[in-house]
Amino acid sequence: MEIKPELVNTLLDVHPDLTPGVMTGLAWYFLLAAMLNAAAAAFVAYQEMVSEGASRDGLAPRTRKLPDALVVVFFALYGVATLLLLAKGFLPKSFDVATIGYGLCALANVILAITAGADAAHWAEKKYGHDGAAHAGPATLDDHIPAVGIGGPINRTLWSIVWAVCAVIFQAMGLVYILHGEYALPDFIRNAIDLVSGPTTFFTGATLAFFAMYFYRKYLANGVVAWWMVNAFLMFFGLSMTDFDFRDIVTKPDNVPIVGLIVLVGFFTWLSLRRAVINDARMAQGLPNLEELDPEKTLTWPDLVYTELIAMVALTIFLVVWAIALQAPLEQPASSTTAPNPSKAPWYFLGLQEMLVYFDPWMAGVVLPSLIVVGLMAMPYIDTNKQGNGYYTIAQRKFAYLTFQYGYLVLWVVLILLGTFLRGPNWNFFGPYEYWDVHKLIPLNNVNLSEIVWVQMLGTRRPDNIILRELPGILVVLGYFVVLPPLMERLFFRKMREQGGWIRYSVLAMLILFMASLPIKMVLRWTLNLKYLVAIPEYFFNI
Amino acid sequence: MAERPSVKDILAAARKGGAAKPADGGEAAPAPEAPAAAEASGAPAVPPPAPSLGRPLTLKEKLAAARGAAPGAPAAAAPTPAAPAAAAAPATGEKVVPPPAPSIGRPLTLKEKLAAAKSGGVAPAAAPSGGVPVAPKAAPAAKAPARDLPPLSEISDPRDLAEALRQAGAKKDKELAGADAKGAPAKPAAKAKPEAKTVPGKPSKSASLAEGTSRRAVLQFPWIVAGWVAFTGGLGALTAMCGRFMFPNVLAEPPSTVKVGVPTDFAKEDVSERWKAEWGFWIVRTERYNGQDILFALQSVCTHLGCPPNWLAGEQKFKCPCHGSGFYISGINFEGPAPRPLERFRVAIADDGQIMVDKSAKFQEELAQWSDPDSFLPAV
Structure with missing residues (x-):
């Protein structure tokens, strides 16, 4: 009797990194990555590259052109592969349709990538000669016309070759998997990542990455840099899928939307950032910004309504297909005495659930969420900056951009990611490649501030009087909300206060202080194991 | 006219x-x-x-x-x-x-x-x-x-x-x-x-x-008054009905007391989970609260947000799956966000020698109620 390896693994409760199904999936995943890079190479080699806001006036027409033969070959190969896969049932069993079909697609990718790279090199040699000295000539539409503020024109020959090489590498990885080569992410990399990941490093790293994004936005806005990041993400994600635990979490039907969320949030954040960088550079040079340059308006009917109709139909189809393909997970019947472990909120509330780890329920569940809503509503009344209306900008609205994006990207989206992927049984933190062990021991002995002050620092026992006992915490909290606003006004918000007045400034300061209380409390929990600053459980009052 | x-x-x-x-x-x-x-x-x-x-x-x-x-x-x-x-x-x-x-x-x-x-x-x-x-x-x-x-x-x-x-x-x-x-x-x-x-x-x-x-003006007057009177009366009746609804004739609540066996049934330093699923409490026998060997009924509801924690025998602690609060076997909170210890139910020895747990009375440690003799039984 033949025993399937999966069955053995299941019986032995082994967590196999690679199964035939996973390897087939990875092969197609890397095929897709290779296709994206081949397309990028072809784009850089053949297409007109005039960036946002750049003018075409007075430029010689382009001579680069996508060869028709290449298009025909590419789609013909994909078409034949599709037909083969569709006709699988009618072909003899000895005929390995899946591998041959995959090979045809891979061939199409590689042909596209190599042709594009070689063509770009050939074109450059023809135009500039071997030494490339004539590069300094007047720009034509064959060149990359960069947007203002993003840097100089890229070398199209170089980058079409680079993306072609990337495509070939991805394709090679895909071929390895389709030919049953078992390559998994090396253990030392997984262990290293697990080792450094923890709520502290994850959250601090996200905060640092956020500020890096802000300070280096000029470089991040560059398409080449952005495409490198896409490739890095594709590679990281593909290799991580070879890990059983990572795959187990990421492919849970609950968590699939979060993966989509990473892609969507990342793309739109980048897009707005790029336009803001271009606009800021243009306005610094006295040029009109992109939105002034193209003040195109369209009609509600039919343009907008038709677009909405089509979007509606497409979204409905998408949701139906998704609902059929990825069934909603049904768990055990609800019970008031048992809960799944870990018990997770709906994905969009996982940031709130993470917040609840650091605060009392009435703070994290009532006060802070209400303040999020109130603060968002108060924004137009607090904001005295009239600039930045109707166009993307960061330089003119630094404070607004930083505050909002930090609150949204780091305090909301990143906490959702943390709650979804990195919180396991007993709400312990698990590395991305770590097995969700119910018995994982993480020392979390938390103490209240009164304990730290009275017992650990002063060496006495805690006073019986509640107010006296909690006096240190009360003083800290009062100081935070009373002393800090005037201090912040002196240091950072003088102009804002002069423009908007004390009431506006006070509201703003309160909202900022409440918002900052979350990361501050998180850091205090991780560094001092601090549970509550003020802990009066006798009256359900804990801060 | x-x-x-x-x-x-x-x-x-x-x-x-x-x-x-x-x-x-x-x-x-x-x-x-x-x-x-x-x-x-x-x-x-x-x-x-x-x-x-x-x-x-x-x-x-x-x-x-x-x-x-x-x-x-x-x-x-x-x-x-x-x-x-x-x-x-x-x-x-x-x-x-x-x-x-x-x-x-x-x-x-x-x-x-x-x-x-x-x-x-x-x-x-x-x-x-x-x-x-x-x-x-x-x-x-x-x-x-x-x-x-x-x-x-x-x-x-x-x-x-x-x-x-x-x-x-x-x-x-x-x-x-x-x-x-x-x-x-x-x-x-x-x-x-x-x-x-x-x-x-x-x-x-x-x-x-x-x-x-x-005629018209004369006739309009009482109709409006009648309408408002009817409206007010109806609203009042509805309010009264809602109020009455709060006091049902029959209250189908499960009995609040249950007998859980004789004190000798429980081993030292052990947590009995038999009554968790249906009754929502553990019977704990431990010396670790105040040095005395006592038995008590601990409600299986986390004091943070009300999730049911799990007893991890290997780690000798209760651990909440929702936000990671942890409690010692004695019920004292020591990790995670739970602000106060778990709560005890009243326990007493019934006439037949069995332990009777009464869920209608709770004892909270932070209110110094765990010294109440009703909140625990000396183990034998």
């Missing part, structure tokens, strides 16, 4: 075309019509119309005329503005508004018009016509271009429509006035009050006074 004309009647009258002509009802419309006509003579607030009327009236003129309820106003208007305003005043018994400007060579300003309106309809530029007092019966409309209007359904020209509406309005006025006149003793023209219904659709004081005693 004459009945109010129905819409049908009005339209029919309008179709006939002549109904609005005061001349027709010369005697039927005695009192108020006269001052109206007199006023009309002083109503050249209308932009100076062509005296000859060799052309149809403009819409503006028609509307103005309709407001003055004097169809013939333009006809009566005299070209010479020099006449004293007093000439009109005695005729109507009205307060006199000084003419804003002797010359009417221009349209009146808004201010002037408002002033005129305030004065109750007497034209500011009383310009009347070289002081020619208009006789009450000088039915001005008679001289107005009495055009034959097509039936209302066939009117296509907006000017015709306006004319038809004006005529309808005039007829209504007349009839109302007639009603008034019949209801009250006829008065001389000069004494008729100026408010006597010159603007259609805007009932004057006398008219509303007359209606104030009408």
Whole structure:
């Protein structure tokens, strides 16, 4: 009797990194990555590259052109592969349709990538000669016309070759998997990542990455840099899928939307950032910004309504297909005495659930969420900056951009990611490649501030009087909300206060202080194991 | 009392075309019509119309005329503005508004018009016509271009429509006035009050006074009160029912006490999970709370947000799956966000020697209730 390896693994409760199904999936995943890079190479080699806001006036027409033969070959190969896969049932069993079909697609990718790279090199040699000295000539539409503020024109020959090489590498990885080569992410990399990941490093790293994004936005806005990041993400994600635990979490039907969320949030954040960088550079040079340059308006009917109709139909189809393909997970019947472990909120509330780890329920569940809503509503009344209306900008609205994006990207989206992927049984933190062990021991002995002050620092026992006992915490909290606003006004918000007045400034300061209380409390929990600053459980009052 | 004309009647009258002509009802419309006509003579607030009327009236003129309820106003208007305003005043018994400007060579300003309106309809530029007092019966409309209007359904020209509406309005006025006149003793023209219904659709004081005693007003009053009383009563009844709902006749609650066995059933430093799923508590036997070997019933509800924690025997702790709160075997919180220890239920030895757990009474450590002898049993 033949025993399937999966069955053995299941019986032995082994967590196999690679199964035939996973390897087939990875092969197609890397095929897709290779296709994206081949397309990028072809784009850089053949297409007109005039960036946002750049003018075409007075430029010689382009001579680069996508060869028709290449298009025909590419789609013909994909078409034949599709037909083969569709006709699988009618072909003899000895005929390995899946591998041959995959090979045809891979061939199409590689042909596209190599042709594009070689063509770009050939074109450059023809135009500039071997030494490339004539590069300094007047720009034509064959060149990359960069947007203002993003840097100089890229070398199209170089980058079409680079993306072609990337495509070939991805394709090679895909071929390895389709030919049953078992390559998994090396253990030392997984262990290293697990080792450094923890709520502290994850959250601090996200905060640092956020500020890096802000300070280096000029470089991040560059398409080449952005495409490198896409490739890095594709590679990281593909290799991580070879890990059983990572795959187990990421492919849970609950968590699939979060993966989509990473892609969507990342793309739109980048897009707005790029336009803001271009606009800021243009306005610094006295040029009109992109939105002034193209003040195109369209009609509600039919343009907008038709677009909405089509979007509606497409979204409905998408949701139906998704609902059929990825069934909603049904768990055990609800019970008031048992809960799944870990018990997770709906994905969009996982940031709130993470917040609840650091605060009392009435703070994290009532006060802070209400303040999020109130603060968002108060924004137009607090904001005295009239600039930045109707166009993307960061330089003119630094404070607004930083505050909002930090609150949204780091305090909301990143906490959702943390709650979804990195919180396991007993709400312990698990590395991305770590097995969700119910018995994982993480020392979390938390103490209240009164304990730290009275017992650990002063060496006495805690006073019986509640107010006296909690006096240190009360003083800290009062100081935070009373002393800090005037201090912040002196240091950072003088102009804002002069423009908007004390009431506006006070509201703003309160909202900022409440918002900052979350990361501050998180850091205090991780560094001092601090549970509550003020802990009066006798009256359900804990801060 | 004459009945109010129905819409049908009005339209029919309008179709006939002549109904609005005061001349027709010369005697039927005695009192108020006269001052109206007199006023009309002083109503050249209308932009100076062509005296000859060799052309149809403009819409503006028609509307103005309709407001003055004097169809013939333009006809009566005299070209010479020099006449004293007093000439009109005695005729109507009205307060006199000084003419804003002797010359009417221009349209009146808004201010002037408002002033005129305030004065109750007497034209500011009383310009009347070289002081020619208009006789009450000088039915001005008679001289107005009495055009034959097509039936209302066939009117296509907006000017015709306006004319038809004006005529309808005039007829209504007349009839109302007639009603008034019949209801009250006829008065001389000069004494008729100026408010006597010159603007259609805007009932004057006398008219509303007359209606104030009408059947309709009398009948409306109790209905509204009854409606509000019913509404309030219904709302009150609903509130009472909601209140009653809070106190059901039968309360299907499970019994709050359960017997869990004799004290010797429980091993040292052990947590019994048998009653967690159905009753929501653990029976714990430990020395780690205060050094004494005691038994107690610990409610399996986390004091953070109410999730049910799990007993991890290997780690000797209760651990909550929702936010990671941890509790020692004694129930004391030590990790995660839970602000206070788990709660105990009351335990007692029943007559048959079994431990009886009473879920209706709770003991909280932070309120120093765990020293209560009802909150634990000495183990044997």
